[in-house]
Every structure is written in C-alpha cells, then in structure tokens.
Amino acid sequence: MGKKTITLPVAEEAAADVLVVGGGPSGIAAAIAAARNGAKTMLIEKEGYVGGMATAGLVGPFMTSYDNTGTRQVIKGIFDELVSRMEQENGAIHPSKIPAGTPYASFITKGHQNVTPFDPEVLKRVAEAMLLENGVELLLYTQFIDCTLESGAIKSVIAAKKQGLCEIFPRVVIDCSGDAFVASRSGVSVIKGREKDNAVQPATMFFRVANVDSARVSKSIEENKDLMGQPFFGAFSWLIREGKEKGDWNIDRDELGCYMAPGGKVWNMNTSRVQDVDAVNSESLTGASVEGRKQTVHILKFLKKYIPGFEEAFIVDTAPVVGVRESLHIKGEYTVTVDDLIACRSFDDDILLCSNSIDIHADDGSGGEYVTVDTWYGIPYRSLFSRSCTNLLVAGKTISATSEAAAAFRVMPPCYGIGQGAGTAAALAVSANKNPGEIDIKELQKNLINQGVFLNR
Numbered sequence: 001m002g003k004k005t006i007t008l009p010v011a012e013e014a015a016a017d018v019l020v021v022g023g024g025p026s027g028i029a030a031a032i033a034a035a036r037n038g039a040k041t042m043l044i045e046k047e048g049y050v051g052g053m054a055t056a057g058l059v060g061p062f063m064t065s066y067d068n069t070g071t072r073q074v075i076k077g078i079f080d081e082l083v084s085r086m087e088q089e090n091g092a093i094h095p096s097k098i099p100a101g102t103p104y105a106s107f108i109t110k111g112h113q114n115v116t117p118f119d120p121e122v123l124k125r126v127a128e129a130m131l132l133e134n135g136v137e138l139l140l141y142t143q144f145i146d147c148t149l150e151s152g153a154i155k156s157v158i159a160a161k162k163q164g165l166c167e168i169f170p171r172v173v174i175d176c177s178g179d180a181f182v183a184s185r186s187g188v189s190v191i192k193g194r195e196k197d198n199a200v201q202p203a204t205m206f207f208r209v210a211n212v213d214s215a216r217v218s219k220s221i222e223e224n225k226d227l228m229g230q231p232f233f234g235a236f237s238w239l240i241r242e243g244k245e246k247g248d249w250n251i252d253r254d255e256l257g258c259y260m261a262p263g264g265k266v267w268n269m270n271t272s273r274v275q276d277v278d279a280v281n282s283e284s285l286t287g288a289s290v291e292g293r294k295q296t297v298h299i300l301k302f303l304k305k306y307i308p309g310f311e312e313a314f315i316v317d318t319a320p321v322v323g324v325r326e327s328l329h330i331k332g333e334y335t336v337t338v339d340d341l342i343a344c345r346s347f348d349d350d351i352l353l354c355s356n357s358i359d360i361h362a363d364d365g366s367g368g369e370y371v372t373v374d375t376w377y378g379i380p381y382r383s384l385f386s387r388s389c390t391n392l393l394v395a396g397k398t399i400s401a402t403s404e405a406a407a408a409f410r411v412m413p414p415c416y417g418i419g420q421g422a423g424t425a426a427a428l429a430v431s432a433n434k435n436p437g438e439i440d441i442k443e444l445q446k447n448l449i450n451q452g453v454f455l456n457r
Contacts, residue, residue, distance in 0.1 A: 010158075010167045016042040016137070017430045018423070019157055019170035021144045024052020025412045026396035026419030027176030028127050029078040033423030034174070035134040037447065039430045041423075042168065043131060044142040044159050047320075050127045052178060054412055055120045058206040058319035060268045061104060061259055062116035063411040065095055067355045067376055070113035074353050074376050077453040079416035082126060083116055091122025093262055103214060103260035106270075107221045107228065107235045111357035111372050116413075117262050142166070144177060146185050153391040153435075154186055172426040172436060173392050176419060179279050180328040180398040186389040189331040192278075194403040199363045201325040201407065202252070203277040205292020207269050207318040209300065209310070214264045216309035239306045249302055251295060256307070266316060270323075271299050275363060279327035288322045325361060325410060332400030333382035333437070341377045341408055349441045350378035350455055351421030351448060358408045376456075379409065381441060384422055390435040395422035417453065424448055 018034040020027050023045030031043040043050075053059040062083070065075035073080070073095065086092035093116065098104050100113035131138050145158040145165070157168045175182035184190045193200035220236075221228070227238045234255025243249030257270030272295035278284035296318055303310040334347075341358060353376040362368040383400040384393045394400075395418045397410035409418070424447050429436045449455055 010165050012164070013167050013169065014042065015169045016040055017170070018042070018172050018174065018426045019044070019168055020174045020176055020423070021157070021182050022052070022176035022178055023047070023050035023140075024176060024178055024396065025054065025415040026422070027052070027174075028082070028131065029416040029419030030174045030176055030395050030423035030426070031136045032078055032130055032134050033420045033451070034427045035136045037424055037427030037431075039427035041135070042137040042139065042170070044139045044144060046141070046143040048140050049124045050131070050140075051120060051123050053323060054118070055124055056319065056321045057323040058120060058208060058268065058317070059270070059323050059412070060118055060120065060261065062095070062118065062413050063356060064112065064114045065116065065413040066114035068111070068372050068374065070100065073114070074355055074454050075413045075417050077417060077448070077451050078420045079413055080452070082130065082416070083118070085126045085130070086118055086122050089122050089126065090262070091126065092116060092118035103218055106257055106259045111359070111370065117260070119262055144181055147173075147182060149186060149389075152389065154182075154389060157182070171391065171430050174422050174426055175392060175394045175398070176396050178324070178327070178396055178398065180330055180394060181280070183330045183386075183389070183392060183394050183398070184328060186392055188386045188389050188392065190328040191331060192328055193326055200277065200279075200327065200403075201361045202363060203274045203279075203288050203292070203325065204270055204323045205272045205274065205289065205296060205318060206323050207296045208261070208266050208316040209269060209303065209313040210266045210316045211312050211314055212265060212267050213309040213312075214260055217258075217307065220308040236307060243302055243306055248305060250298065269296070269299065272296060273361075274322065277322065277324060279324040285322060292322050293318050326397070326403065326406065328398055329403065329406060330386060330394050330398060330400050332384065332386045332394070334380050334400060336379065336383050336399070336401035336405045338402060338404045341373055341405055342371070344373055344375045344377050346378035346456070347380035349381040351381050351384075351425070351444065352379040352414065352417035353377070353454055353456060354379065354409055354414045354417065356408045356411055356414055358404065359411075360404060360407045379414070379418055379421070381421065381425065381444065384418070384425070385437050387437055390437065393422045393426055393436050395419040420451065420453065421448060424451070
C-alpha cells in the first residue's frame with residue numbers, strides 16, 4: 001500500500017495508544033476494555049452522547065443475550081455489567097427476568113426470549129460514567145474525517161472538533177463507526193450489503209409513543225393468540241391485513257413491532273420501513289429520515305384506530321437518526337457465513353459466542369426470513385481485521401461476514417461482545433508492541449474469560 005497524506009489546517013494534535021471511533025455499543029465496550037487492560041484510550045463520537053442505535057436510533061429493547069433455550073446467558077462481560085448498573089437506576093430490566101412472548105418482546109416467542117428493556121436516557125449516563133471511571137478520554141461532538149497512512153498502517157486520524165480539525169496519532173485504531181468509515185478510508189476492502197447485488201436490509205425510523213393502556217394491549221393479544229403466527233410471527237398482523245384492505249395501512253411490513261419500555265406507559269415502535277438506504281451517503285440518509293418520520297404519522301393513525309389500548313396514544317419523539325440495519329462489511333481474514341451460524345460452529349480464535357437468530361428484513365417489501373440456531377456460534381477474531389491495514393480492528397455489525405450472517409449478530413448485545421474483544425486485543429497489541437493480527441490468541445481468550453466473557457472453554 002502506498003503512502004497517503006492529507007494537507008489541512010490542524011488546530012491541535014493528540015496521541016493515544018488506542019483510538020476508538022464511534023461510541024455505539026461496540027465502541028463503548030471496546031474503549032472500556034482497552035482502558036481496563038492498561039491502554040491509554042480515546043473515544044471520539046460525533047453525537048453529544050454515546051449509545052449509538054440504542055440512544056440516537058431509539059432502538060430498544062436489547063435483543064437476547066441468552067442461548068436459544070433461554071436457560072443460559074452467553075453474552076455477558078461489559079454488556080451485562082452495563083445492564084446491571086442501569087437496572088440499579090431503574091433504567092433497565094435484566095434479561096433473566098423477561099421471558100419470551102411478553103409485551104417487552106412485542107409478544108413474539110420465536111428468538112425473542114430474554115430481551116432487555118431499557119431507558120435510553122439512563123443508558124447515556126451509565127455508559128458515560130463507565131467510560132470515564134475507567135480513564136477513557138471521551139470526546140463527544142467529534143467527527144471522524146479521514147486518516148493518513150504510512151507503510152500499510154494508519155499514521156494519524158483527522159477528526160473535526162468544534163474548535164477545528166484535530167490530528168490524532170494512535171498506535172491502534174478500532175473502527176466502531178457502524179459503517180466501516182475508518183476501514184474504507186484506510187484501504188481495507190469493503191462490500192455494501194449482499195455481495196451479489198449490493199442490496200441492503202431496509203432501515204427503520206424508530207419512535208416512541210406514550211399514554212398507552214398497556215393492559216388492554218396485552219388483553220387483546222391474549223384474546224387473539226390463536227392468530228399470532230398465522231402467517232406472520234409478529235403482533236397484530238391480523239389487524240394490519242384489515243388495515244390494508246381498508247386503505248389504512250401502506251407500510252411494507254406485515255406486523256407491528258411494538259415493544260413496551262420499563263414503566264409500562266411508553267412503547268418503542270419498530271415498524272416503519274424505508275428501502276434502499278445507502279448509509280454512507282448523506283443524501284440517501286436525508287431522504288430516509290424524512291420518509292421515516294412521515295411514516296410514523298401514518299402508523300400512529302393506524303394505532304389509534306385499530307389497536308386496543310392505543311386510542312389516546314401520542315408520539316413522544318422520533319429517533320434523531322434513522323435506524324440502519326446494514327451498510328458495509330469489511331473483507332477480513334475470515335468471513336463469517338450463514339453455514340457457520342446454522343452449524344453452530346466455533347473457532348480456535350473465538351472472541352464471543354452468541355445465539356442471535358438470523359433476522360433478514362426483506363429488501364423487496366416482503367416479510368423476510370427468520371432462522372433460529374440450536375445452541376450458539378462463535379465470532380472469530382480473524383473477522384475483525386484485514387492485513388491490508390496492520391493497526392486497524394473493526395468491531396460491530398461491519399466485521400467480515402456475509403450479509404445474511406451479519407443479519408444475526410448485527411443486534412446490540414453481540415456488538416458489545418465484539419467490541420470488548422476488539423478493545424482487549426488492541427490493548428494486548430500495544431502492550432506487546434505488536435500489530436493486532438500478531439497477538440497471542442490464547443492470551444486474548446484467557447483475558448476475556450477473566451473479564452466474564454463466556455467462551456465455553
């Protein structure tokens with residue numbers, strides 16, 4: 001790889017052992033893990049708060065962190081620590097207390113056992129506290145712009161602060177941007193969506209409604225439980241069919257994603273659907289946000305007219321950003337496939353085990369595909385990096401995987417787990433004065449197990 005330079009007026013310079021770009025689930029966990037393992041760690045985040053899709057996207061609840069039987073929690077570590085601290089502030093309900101089929105899980109049984117309802121405002125505060133307590137240098141309102149390269153590695157990262165451009169000189173960079181921004185700028189090969197046609201899963205504008213009679217909502221589901229799963233596994237599909245027939249429903253979705261939040265009065269609505277969104281294109285995201293908010297008004301009218309308990313509901317807020325399920329995937333040392341997941345395959349270099357179902361929201365307006373796994377599958381460390389950029393790790397939904405495989409672990413609990421693995425690996429690389437791709441895998445796994453990560457070893 002050749003040398004890449006940028007000439008820009010830089011207001012200030014900074015240095016870090018580990019630089020984490022993006023403060024979503026993977027970024028939070030990566031920064032905490034790196035700092036706890038002795039690395040001088042900096043986290044930059046473009047918003048004025050951390051949390052990513054859980055806060056900026058209002059995506060909730062956290063999907064399951066348990067195996068498919070609901071008997072064993074397989075994603076623990078920093079994720080479980082965060083949830084437990086949120087629960088102490090009445091800002092979450094631990095997944096051990098949430099069986100499948102409850103209003104917290106949108107009444108869905110398949111693949112929705114042990115979800116984690118949470119309050120995004122509490123998440124912001126608790127995550128910030130955990131980052132700062134562990135010595136992470138947190139820079140909000142700081143946007144990644146580009147990077148300079150030298151000898152096949154990132155030499156510096158250019159970021160935009162309010163006071164001007166900043167050049168940061170890290171030893172290791174962890175791309176937790178959610179869109180592989182650092183990876184693509186550093187020359188790592190990336191693929192948009194499905195490799196065969198670059199199609200991506202649809203986006204959703206999440207919103208929250210209040211003044212809901214939750215008891216009546218649950219009663220209506222109980223009275224119509226024989227209709228659940230006929231033919232769709234989501235809530236109120238029978239009423240959506242009626243709405244379609246009467247011209248009161250025009251969303252490309254055949255079920256109502258409605259998740260009760262802690263407290264029982266506010267519901268998270270995961271229902272709007274916007275197709276063909278390019279998450280690395282501002283014009284496309286602008287159109288998606290406008291269309292998504294327009295759909296929320298249509299959905300609210302439907303809720304008030306058709307769904308018992310929502311008659312007096314009103315919109316509390318729409319998400320600041322549209323919820324993107326898929327954008328880019330890096331081409332790393334190993335590409336995780338659907339066959340790996342269905343076979344419940346583990347690897348010699350696993351950094352995480354998870355059981356999340358393959359959840360493909362169709363890009364053509366049809367229902368999609370939902371496949372559960374028998375036990376759990378591994379996320380190999382090799383899927384987090386490419387040797388084309390020697391000091392870069394990628395964490396979150398953009399690791400090296402096929403589009404169909406990423407449809408399973410793109411949800412937030414696995415992203416926390418992948419981030420924890422990346423942060424720990426980065427710190428070990430710094431300590432050993434090695435590139436991330438050269439570290440001792442057994443040492444990494446032993447360290448993760450000592451942090452409470454379940455690797456079944």
